Amino acid sequence: MAENRPTPPDVDRVAASRAAVAARRARAAVKAEIAAGKRTPLAVLAAAIEHPDGVEGRLRATEFLVSIPAIGVTKMRRIMTQLEISPSKRLGGLGKHQRDRLRLFLANRTVSRRGSSDAHLVVLAGPTAVGKGAVAGYIRENYPDVLLSVSATTRAPRPGEVEGTSYFFVTDAEFDRMVASGELLEWAVVHNAFRYGTPREPVEQALASGHSVLLEIDLQGARSVRAAMPEARMVFLLPPSWDELVRRLIGRGTESPAEQARRLETAKLELAAQDEFDFRVVNQEVNVAAREVVDLMNLRKAPSLL
Ligand SMILES: Nc1ncnc2c1ncn2[C@@H]1O[C@H](COP(=O)(O)OP(=O)(O)OP(=O)(O)O)[C@@H](O)[C@H]1O
Numbered sequence: 001m002a003e004n005r006p007t008p009p010d011v012d013r014v015a016a017s018r019a020a021v022a023a024r025r026a027r028a029a030v031k032a033e034i035a036a037g038k039r040t041p042l043a044v045l046a047a048a049i050e051h052p053d054g055v056e057g058r059l060r061a062t063e064f065l066v067s068i069p070a071i072g073v074t075k076m077r078r079i080m081t082q083l084e085i086s087p088s089k090r091l092g093g094l095g096k097h098q099r100d101r102l103r104l105f106l107a108n109r110t111v112s113r114r115g116s117s118d119a120h121l122v123v124l125a126g127p128t129a130v131g132k133g134a135v136a137g138y139i140r141e142n143y144p145d146v147l148l149s150v151s152a153t154t155r156a157p158r159p160g161e162v163e164g165t166s167y168f169f170v171t172d173a174e175f176d177r178m179v180a181s182g183e184l185l186e187w188a189v190v191h192n193a194f195r196y197g198t199p200r201e202p203v204e205q206a207l208a209s210g211h212s213v214l215l216e217i218d219l220q221g222a223r224s225v226r227a228a229m230p231e232a233r234m235v236f237l238l239p240p241s242w243d244e245l246v247r248r249l250i251g252r253g254t255e256s257p258a259e260q261a262r263r264l265e266t267a268k269l270e271l272a273a274q275d276e277f278d279f280r281v282v283n284q285e286v287n288v289a290a291r292e293v294v295d296l297m298n299l300r301k302a303p304s305l306l
C-alpha cells in the first residue's frame with residue numbers, strides 16, 4: 001500500500017545507517033591491519049593526512065593508538081597528553097603540530113623498538129657553561145667506543161671546530177629542509193639564537209645495531225627526546241656550585257656581559273628542571289664526570305681514569 005512505502009527521509013536514514021556501519025567496519029579493518037603488523041602506524045597516519053575524509057582520516061587518535069601492539073589504554077592516555085591531542089580528535093582533523101608530534105613519536109618508537117635492550121640512547125643536558133661540551137669532548141677523545149651524535153646547527157663554526165666532527169654547519173634553508181623531511185630526531189632554537197638538531201639516521205642505525213648513543217643537547221631538546229622516547233636515559237650535568245657555574249661562564253669569555261646575564265637567568269630555570277632527569281652527575285672534574293656518564297651507557301670497554 002502506498003502509505004506503507006518508505007518516505008524519502010526514511011530512505012535517507014536507512015542509507016545513512018548502512019553507510020555508518022560500512023565506515024565502522026572499514027575502520028575496524030584498518031585497526032586490525034595495524035594490530036597484525038600488516039600496515040605500519042606511520043603508513044596509516046600518512047594516508048589519513050593525504051585523505052582526511054577517508055577511512056584512515058576518520059579514525060580517532062585514541063582508537064588508532066590502542067590498535068598499535070603494546071599500547072594499552074593507560075599508555076594511550078599518557079601519549080595523548082604528551083602529544084597534546086584531545087581524545088575527540090580524528091587523525092584527519094589533527095593540526096599541523098599535532099601531526100608532526102604524532103609522526104615523530106611513531107618514528108622514534110619504531111627506532112627504539114628495533115634497538116637491542118643493551119643499547120641506550122643517553123641524553124646529556126644541563127645549564128650553560130656547566131661543562132657539557134668539555135665532558136662530551138673528553139668522552140670523544142678517550143672513549144672511542146662511545147658513539148657521539150653530531151648535531152646540525154645554523155651557527156657559524158668557531159675557530160678550531162671541524163665540519164662533521166664538531167657539528168654539521170648548515171644554512172637556514174638546509175635546516176628548514178631537514179626539519180620538513182623529518183631528518184631530525186629533535187631540534188630547538190638554543191639561547192634564542194641559532195637552531196640545533198640531532199640527525200635521526202645515525203642514531204637509528206647505531207641503536208638498531210646494538211650500540212648506545214650519546215646526545216649532548218639543551219633542555220628543550222632533552223624534553224622532546226623524553227616525550228618521544230621515554231626509555232632514553234636522561235642525565236643532568238650539575239656544577240659543583242652556582243658560583244663555580246658563573247666562574248666557568250665568565251672564564252670561557254665567549255659571551256658578552258649582557259649575554260652572560262641572560263644565560264644565567266636561563267640557567268636558573270634549567271637547574272630547576274633537574275628532577276625531570278633520571279641521573280644527576282656533578283661536573284667537579286671533567287674526567288670523573290665523563291666516566292660516570294659513560295658508565296650509564298653499558299659499554300663493555302672503558303679506559304681507567306687518568
Ligand atoms: N670540571 C671543570 N672544571 C673546571 N672548568 C671546567 C670544567 N668543565 C668545564 N669547564 C670549563 O667551563 C667552561 C664551560 O664549559 P663548556 O663550554 O663545556 O660548557 P657547556 O655546558 O657546553 O656550555 P654551553 O651550553 O653554553 O655551550 C669552559 O671554559 C670549560 O673549559
Ligand SMILES: Nc1nc2c(ncn2[C@@H]2O[C@H](COP(=O)(O)O)[C@@H](O)[C@H]2O)c(=O)[nH]1
Pocket residue numbers: 128132151152155186187188190196197198216217218219220221222
Ligand atoms: N636541542 C639541541 N641542542 C643542542 C644540539 N647540539 C647542541 N645543542 C646545545 O646547544 C648549546 C650551544 O652549543 P654551542 O656549541 O653553540 O655552544 C649547548 O647547550 C648544546 O647542548 C642539538 O642537536 N639539539
